[in-house]
Amino acid sequence: MLFTNFNIAFEPFRFENSYEYFAPYYFKKDGGINFTYIGGENYKYFSWDWYRIPKEKKSPQWTEPFFDKDAGDIIMSTYSAPFYKETKGKKEFLGVVTADISLSGLTEILASLKITPTGFAFLIFKNGTFIFHPQVNFIMNETIFTLAKKLDDSSLKNIGIQMVNGNIDALTNTSLIPGQKSWVFFHPITTNGWSMSVVIPENDVFADMHGITNRVTLISTIGLVFLLICVIWISRSITKPIRVLSNVTDEIAVGNLDVPIPAIKTSDEIGRLVDSYIHMRDNMKKYIEEVIHLTADKERMESELNFAAQVQQGFLPQEHPKYLNYEFGAVTVPAKFVGGNFYDLIPLQNGHLGLALGDFSGKGVSQLFTWRNS
Incomplete structure (x- = not known):
């Protein structure tokens, strides 16, 4: 669960005239639901932001993350909503209802995101403080601006400015993942003013493309080799009868009209060419025989x-x-x-x-x- 703690905090002396502090608080700890009352001289809750700001603005508010030692003993952020009592058409402020969101649960969710093999996400406050980062020592201890200063990276500082201003963009950076050019995508969370970013190395972006390119290249190469084999086979099937016909032509040219012409039973141009050769040879033999007979008759005459x-x-x-x-x-x-x-x-x-x-x-x-x- 993200929401781990719930509280109903009353305005002083509004629950009963004898109670200055009355704030029943339910929280999850050690695998169970626990109950306590918060408030007292050591914890004047009505002076805290989670109570004061919703009361003043008369609307639900998100507080900046904080470390609550008196309650759940965890880092959390509180969603606070004011509630009222209506008397004769007039609203009277009674207190604030809160629900705390555990950053540990949020951290688990963000850490479980497998964006790319080496990519990651991070989350910052309005002032740039890291709420979540894969390097846990950054959380609540480092801002994106102090990190940019340590890394001497002006592009990271510009990314931080864009994020705290609630902008949406995608910029490049070379320091978030050392030695690699990365794309930093960021988008604001409008309900509380936080900003979330996703960092993806350029190598990861193009990894699938390179893999696809390699597969396409391999398939194309195999296809080209197969096509080449087909072309060679088809070429040989076409040129073989042509070579045979060339040899037949050489024999006919020297007067050997009895040279056998292989029969090719096809309906394509090669088959028709072979038929034409056979017809030509037979006609030449017929014409030569006629000339021989005519010559003999002429000589006799x-x-x-x-x-x-x-x-x-x-x-x-x-x-x-x-x-x-x-x-x-x-x-x-x-x-x-x-x-x-x-x-x-x-x-x-x-x-x-x-x-x-x-x-x-x-x-x-x-x-x-x-x-x-x-």
């Missing part, structure tokens, strides 16, 4: 025509007769190997000479013999 030309020249007169001192000459120049024009000189009676001319359409040996037999 030329042979026949040469023979026909020789026969034709043999049919033509080799010597021309002489008549009446005339000399005759003739020449035939076929447009192709064998012409369609023929002639002959035929001696006749009475010194006459006959000239025979023939013209046959078509060329070849058959036309030649047709003319010869005419």
Whole structure:
């Protein structure tokens, strides 16, 4: 429990005319609830701040932490609220009800906060005195300003000024955690004017980020290696048939049209390229066979025509007769190997000479013999 002590303190002679001090006080000690009355010549409670200030301001108030020897024998802060008696519409002040908060309980709560592995929290009064700090010797004995002076740290002094003024901010500091740059976040507690701060080393702030970065880097590296393996495998699967086709092309280039082309049963560009190679090879073989046949037919025809030309020249007169001192000459120049024009000189009676001319359409040996037999 945070609230450990409770008290109802009456104004002098308001509880009974015979009681100047009447303040029943309940407090927790040694694991149980204890009861006592406070007040007397050695402890005039109505002069203490926890009683006087709420009475004067007529509103609930928080006192600065104090060490109460007469009651709970602990460091505490008191929440005090005035109470009244209403008579004929008029309020009459009777006393103050208080509840004490134990700083030991608050210390346990703040100490249990695990902000970061090396971060911590601290709490200060309005005047900068430490209510809580991980170094317990600071509590109630040191202020943030005296600590800043000892450390010769102007940034810590500025943080203290900001905190006691009730500001909200986040500033950097290098002395609260020696040797490390830290972020100091602070926020006021508006109900009592205290201020709480959280100190987080910059290394802790970025520790998770560094861890995430390392994990992302590792995952990225693994992914990159896997991607590289996939790229190499895919590249080889693509280039292997291309290398095979390159070898096939070299064989075809030197005239080996019987070189086997591996069949690749895929529907991608490589598969279509292989099909095109097979189709090209088969067409080339077909065209070469046709050229061979055409060449053979042409050679056979030329042979026949040469023979026909020789026969034709043999049919033509080799010597021309002489008549009446005339000399005759003739020449035939076929447009192709064998012409369609023929002639002959035929001696006749009475010194006459006959000239025979023939013209046959078509060329070849058959036309030649047709003319010869005419």
